[in-house]
Amino acid sequence: MGNQAMSRTTIGDTPLSQPQGMQPGMMVRNVGKVGLIIAPLFSYFFLWAPILLLVIFSFNDSRGVDTWRGFTLRWYQNIFAGTMGGEARFATGLMVNALTNTLIIGLISTVIATVIGTMVALSLARSNLPGKKILDNILYLPVVIPEITQAVSLAIFFNLVFDYIDSSTGVHGTPGFGTIIIGHVAFNISYVAIVVRARLAGMNPRLEEAANDLGANTWQTFIRITLPLILPGIVAGSLLALTLSMDDLVITFFNSGIGTTTLPVFVYGLIKTSVTPEVNALSSLMLVFSTVIVGFSLYLQNRNSERPHNIG
Amino acid sequence: MRVLVLIALLLSMFGITAAQETVLDTDWTCPEGFEGQQLNVFNWATYIGDSTVADFEALCGVTVQYNVYDSDDMVLTLMRQGNPGHDVAFPTDYVVDILRSEGLLAEIDLANIPNIANIGEQYLNQPFDPENKHSVPYVWGTTGIGYDIDSVGYEITEWSQVFECECRVAWLDSPRAMFSIALTILGFDPNTENPDEIGAARDYLIENSSNVVAIAADDGDSLLAQGEVDVVVEYGGDVGQQIVDCDCENLQYVVPVDGGIIDYTSIILLADGPNPALAQVWMDYILEPEIQASITNTILYPTPNVVAIEEGLIEEEFQNSPAVSLSDEVAANTFFIKKVSSEAEQYYTDAWDEVKILTGL
Numbered sequence: 001m002g003n004q005a006m007s008r009t010t011i012g013d014t015p016l017s018q019p020q021g022m023q024p025g026m027m028v029r030n031v032g033k034v035g036l037i038i039a040p041l042f043s044y045f046f047l048w049a050p051i052l053l054l055v056i057f058s059f060n061d062s063r064g065v066d067t068w069r070g071f072t073l074r075w076y077q078n079i080f081a082g083t084m085g086g087e088a089r090f091a092t093g094l095m096v097n098a099l100t101n102t103l104i105i106g107l108i109s110t111v112i113a114t115v116i117g118t119m120v121a122l123s124l125a126r127s128n129l130p131g132k133k134i135l136d137n138i139l140y141l142p143v144v145i146p147e148i149t150q151a152v153s154l155a156i157f158f159n160l161v162f163d164y165i166d167s168s169t170g171v172h173g174t175p176g177f178g179t180i181i182i183g184h185v186a187f188n189i190s191y192v193a194i195v196v197r198a199r200l201a202g203m204n205p206r207l208e209e210a211a212n213d214l215g216a217n218t219w220q221t222f223i224r225i226t227l228p229l230i231l232p233g234i235v236a237g238s239l240l241a242l243t244l245s246m247d248d249l250v251i252t253f254f255n256s257g258i259g260t261t262t263l264p265v266f267v268y269g270l271i272k273t274s275v276t277p278e279v280n281a282l283s284s285l286m287l288v289f290s291t292v293i294v295g296f297s298l299y300l301q302n303r304n305s306e307r308p309h310n311i312g
Numbered sequence: 313m314r315v316l317v318l319i320a321l322l323l324s325m326f327g328i329t330a331a332q333e334t335v336l337d338t339d340w341t342c343p344e345g346f347e348g349q350q351l352n353v354f355n356w357a358t359y360i361g362d363s364t365v366a367d368f369e370a371l372c373g374v375t376v377q378y379n380v381y382d383s384d385d386m387v388l389t390l391m392r393q394g395n396p397g398h399d400v401a402f403p404t405d406y407v408v409d410i411l412r413s414e415g416l417l418a419e420i421d422l423a424n425i426p427n428i429a430n431i432g433e434q435y436l437n438q439p440f441d442p443e444n445k446h447s448v449p450y451v452w453g454t455t456g457i458g459y460d461i462d463s464v465g466y467e468i469t470e471w472s473q474v475f476e477c478e479c480r481v482a483w484l485d486s487p488r489a490m491f492s493i494a495l496t497i498l499g500f501d502p503n504t505e506n507p508d509e510i511g512a513a514r515d516y517l518i519e520n521s522s523n524v525v526a527i528a529a530d531d532g533d534s535l536l537a538q539g540e541v542d543v544v545v546e547y548g549g550d551v552g553q554q555i556v557d558c559d560c561e562n563l564q565y566v567v568p569v570d571g572g573i574i575d576y577t578s579i580i581l582l583a584d585g586p587n588p589a590l591a592q593v594w595m596d597y598i599l600e601p602e603i604q605a606s607i608t609n610t611i612l613y614p615t616p617n618v619v620a621i622e623e624g625l626i627e628e629e630f631q632n633s634p635a636v637s638l639s640d641e642v643a644a645n646t647f648f649i650k651k652v653s654s655e656a657e658q659y660y661t662d663a664w665d666e667v668k669i670l671t672g673l
Contacts, residue, residue, distance in 0.1 A: 063556070257396045257397060258377050272356035
């Protein structure tokens with residue numbers, strides 16, 4: 001934990017070039033200035049242009065998503081009819097059901113993975129186990145091994161477990177929500193732990209020592225000092241976990257059972273006929289929903305940061 | 313009165329409806345004794361009629377759990393791993409053959425499926441399931457040529473025209489399909505396992521690739537609709553949907569006279585499914601003319617149900633299009649892509665990689 005708070009050097013007022021090379025220096029500086037404006041413009045364009053197209057095509061009056069054939073609101077009407085229990089098209093009902101499954105699996109696995117991942121990060125940061133270095137590196141394994149490998153190994157693992165339970169107790173287990181959630185937790189622990197660990201590394205350990213000095217016990221120190229300081233890391237880690245879980249296709253499919261169709265599986269399953277703009281409409285609604293949530297959490301964070309919080 | 317309505321609503325929420333109303337008019341009646349049971353259907357997301365599932369639930373008083381897969385390979389993989397509880401699935405012909413040879417299918421008692429009589433003779437007892445012991449026909453389809461007649465300027469009827477035309481062409485990213493086309497042109501068996509013939513087909517594809525602008529995974533039909541290409545090797549259903557969608561005269565689909573690729577989708581009875589009896593009731597229900605017609609009218613894949621065709625239940629424009637009502641000459645030359653030995657499968661995959669690398673596509 002030697003690398004606490006970055007050593008601060010003042011870069012703000014340092015001239016970028018030597019005084020002798022005035023002309024090239026000026027040029028570099030100008031290019032830099034223009035670049036500073038253009039780079040984010042380009043990044044935002046690449047980030048948002050496809051999403052903007054997705055939203056535009058959710059109003060497409062066509063069976064497919066690729067060719068524009070006029071404006072319609074019917075895809076949104078379908079979804080609202082589907083969720084309000086009215087007479088929904090079969091495909092809409094299926095899609096809304098798949099979204100519900102995705103959210104259930106995503107939320108449960110995120111909560112579990114966040115708790116376990118944070119505990120792993122804390123214990124790796126604070127303990128002095130003999131094999132700590134190795135454990136630390138093993139943590140990165142699920143991040144780097146191909147998804148299909150993990151999916152197959154999980155499927156084999158569950159098969160063995162079910163066989164064992166079957167032979168020892170006679171209870172016949174089948175894959176389903178449980179196996180999918182365990183699978184998602186398995187890969188998400190690493191992501192959460194890595195993000196939280198980065199946050200812990202940047203934390204000033206003297207703050208905890210100070211709390212101890214002032215008479216707080218370990219638990220109080222954790223709740224009052226450590227947790228608030230690493231909270232942004234935990235939130236970021238859990239959001240990453242939620243996104244990965246909602247995106248996942250391969251691990252979900254290999255460990256799926258009856259009635260566990262998730263949204264990614266549904267969308268891929270449309271390939272046989274055609275992906276309809278209804279998928280765009282649902283994605284747009286999810287986009288609005290998540291933007292509101294992120295906006296709200298940013299607002300809360302801004303309000304909180306007015307308190308003396310980031311002394312680290 | 314209000315209380316009654318409320319109770320009725322509550323009951324209907326639990327699926328205990330008194331009046332069993334169906335969306336489609338049908339004479340089909342469900343055999344007794346299945347009320348309250350469940351059927352687990354495994355299918356593509358929208359590869360079924362809009363009310364097919366709901367009507368079956370109403371007629372039999374059962375629950376259908378509809379699960380989605382995204383490729384035939386996924387069905388294969390899952391079933392090899394151990395059936396998690398699916399009763400029926402809807403794979404392509406050669407996949408039926410693989411599943412059958414690996415013992416992953418259960419046996420059907422055709423006495424339970426009187427509606428098999430509605431299926432045309434020519435669609436039954438196919439090599440992939442010689443006595444229909446494990447599968448019944450669902451829909452069929454073709455792989456052929458989609459093209460924009462305005463930009464090509466003439467009618468296309470043969471495979472060789474795809475390679476000769478001075479226009480922008482997209483191939484289908486399916487080694488077996490593309491090689492079977494080249495093999496047909498060269499006069500070989502489209503399902504050959506001979507490495508020399510496969511090599512000759514590879515050379516033919518490479519030599520005649522100058523007009524190819526894309527090898528399309530499953531979006532060749534949209535490239536055609538957007539005007540990015542003029543000619544595309546594609547599945548008939550995909551091009552058909554674009555033609556319906558654009559409601560235009562210039563887009564055409566043709567099954568080549570020298571050998572269109574034909575494929576069947578079957579309903580299969582999976583081994584170790586929880587409810588094989590209800591699964592066979594489901595098969596009989598699907599083969600009812602009104603039901604199978606409504607499926608075809610929704611997903612735009614031709615039906616093997618000749619009674620439905622005779623009764624005029626299929627939308628006329630679709631049924632009479634040359635891609636569906638194949639002329640005798642065209643029908644006589646169609647062929648299946650068959651399961652080949654794994655060595656031959658490897659030849660095809662490798663040769664296709666070489667084609668892709670040497671053409672830079």
